[in-house]
Amino acid sequence: MFDCSEKLRALREKSGMTQLQVANRIGVSKTMISAYETSGKAPSVEMLIRLSRLFGVSIDYLVCIDAPKSLDVSHLDDETVALLAALVKKLSQPPSD
Secondary structure: OOOOOHHHHHHHHHHOOOOHHHHHHHHHHHHHHHHHHHOOOOOOOOHHHHHHHHHHOOOOHHHHOOOOOOOOOOOOOOHHHHHHHHHHHHHOOOOOO
């Protein structure tokens, strides 16, 4: 079983939403959000999908699976994406002596 309670609370607080607002957005009760945040109950797969969409994170992130970080570049042109890829590659290389 996984525990995503801390991440859910942090994401909710970062977004400035109350438990009731999150509950209304994903279609559950405020009590259920409270249970998710206090490890009283684990969200179902369907709820994990709704929560991940609401907060703009992956389900892997919610369930504490280390996944590579991603960046949404869908709004960028191909040249800019290529420049970003080159920059990431350069920064990922060990420093040369």
